[in-house]
Amino acid sequence: MPNPFVLLTSERDGIVVISLEGFLDAHTAPRFEESVQSEMKLGRYRIVVDCEKLTYISSAGLGVFMSFIEEIREQSGDIKICGLVPKVRHTFEILGFHDIFDLVDDVQSAVLRFAGMRAGEGAS
Amino acid sequence: MPPIERKFTLHVPSSTENLALIREFVSSIGAQAGMNDQEVANIELAVDEACANVIEHAYGHDVTKEVVVRAILDDDTLWIKVEDTGRGFDPDAVGEEDLPHLIEQHKSGGLGMRIMRTVMDEVRYEIVPGQKNELHMMKKIQKSRKTHE
Numbered sequence: 001m002p003n004p005f006v007l008l009t010s011e012r013d014g015i016v017v018i019s020l021e022g023f024l025d026a027h028t029a030p031r032f033e034e035s036v037q038s039e040m041k042l043g044r045y046r047i048v049v050d051c052e053k054l055t056y057i058s059s060a061g062l063g064v065f066m067s068f069i070e071e072i073r074e075q076s077g078d079i080k081i082c083g084l085v086p087k088v089r090h091t092f093e094i095l096g097f098h099d100i101f102d103l104v105d106d107v108q109s110a111v112l113r114f115a116g117m118r119a120g121e122g123a124s
Numbered sequence: 125m126p127p128i129e130r131k132f133t134l135h136v137p138s139s140t141e142n143l144a145l146i147r148e149f150v151s152s153i154g155a156q157a158g159m160n161d162q163e164v165a166n167i168e169l170a171v172d173e174a175c176a177n178v179i180e181h182a183y184g185h186d187v188t189k190e191v192v193v194r195a196i197l198d199d200d201t202l203w204i205k206v207e208d209t210g211r212g213f214d215p216d217a218v219g220e221e222d223l224p225h226l227i228e229q230h231k232s233g234g235l236g237m238r239i240m241r242t243v244m245d246e247v248r249y250e251i252v253p254g255q256k257n258e259l260h261m262m263k264k265i266q267k268s269r270k271t272h273e
Contacts, residue, residue, distance in 0.1 A: 026176035027140035056147070058172045059235035066235075070227055087165050094169075094242050095235060096223050 006053075007031055009039075015046045015114050017107055021053035024061035033064045036079075040068065045077025048110040052083030057091050065101060078102060080110035127198040130156075138179045138189040138208075146175050146193055150204065153195045157202050157265050166243035167202065167263060173236035174206040174259050182210030182257060199265070206259040212251040 004022035011017065016039050024032060039047060049065075051057075069079055082104045084092065092098055104110045134149045136142040150171045154164035175191050183189040192207040215237065226234075240247050246262040 023144055025140070025143050025172060026180060027143055056168075058143075058169060058176065059239055060176060063235060066223075066227055087161075090162065090165065091169060091239075094239055100223055100227065 005031070007035055009035060012048075012107065012111055013115075015048055015111055016044045017048045017050055019050040019053070023056040024054055025056065025058045026060040029058075029060035029064055032061065033067070036064060036068050040072065045072045045075040046114050047072070047077065048080045048082060048107055048114075050083050050107050050110075051081060051085070051088055052106070054083075054088050055085065057088050059095070062091070062095060062097060065097070069101070078114070080104055080113055082106050082110045127200065130197045132195040132197070134193045136191050136193075137187050138183040138185070138191050139187045140176065140179055140185075142191070143172055143175060143179075146191070147172050149193065150195065153197060153202065157197050159202075159263075159265065163263065163266075167204070170240045170244050170247075170261055171204055171206065173239050174204075174261065177236055178206060178208040178210065178257075181213065182208045184210070186210075201265060202263045204261045204263075206261075208257050209255065210257065212253055212257045215249045 005024065005028035006019075006021035008019040008021075009016065010019070018032070018035055018039075020032065022028070036047065039045075065079060065081070072079060080102045081092075083106055084103060089098075089103070092101070092103065102110075102113060104113060132149070132153055134146065136145060147168045151164050151168050154167045159167070171193060175193065178191050179185060183191075189208070189210060194205040194207070196203040196205075240261060244261045245264050246260070248260050250258040250260065
């Protein structure tokens, strides 16, 4: 059975937007991990992850967010997560990720959040 | 009259590529049990976590090994058993540290176990060192919903 996972990276107002589609599980999470790592290597620490088309996430996918968030925030950046469908949001909530991560409605709102935390002000 | 018991078994090679297939298998059984979408999603997630642990940790991504998922469904419960013959582990060693603490320590392990314990009504391991590991998980089926839906 194919794992329908698609990852697209773009840029909007100087902010990296990683768009995920399909299943983010132990099979596909390494691709997401590589993508975040490569942005960090380029010194890009303001990242929006657009989950509008993400239909499933397991702890392997959540672990990617967890692994990098501290380093990203230390660099005055953040990962804003947007567009969660109810099923995916539920998995975030099971583990309390909604208390740690900034979950917003859409890419536009996420980009605006970054605009509000300029002047070297990292997320809490 | 004793409850009618239905049994299902799936054998797949130990590859993360098969996690989607495993999820589909258990989702179908959850739907057949009359569970709602949220409950089916929870079962799907718990079994994915269990099988991903087997594939990655017990078998170390050895695709020549086999993951076996068994489901037993009756009127009141859905039992899922995940079997492997790989490296066992101590489930009690998985801590209950809170999320900010794990992030601070750059640790992301143990999330799967936390999910299983949260969404299932019972989770227990039977480990015979060097022979087999079995993870048993149970979800109660809500009778009121079965009657009214």
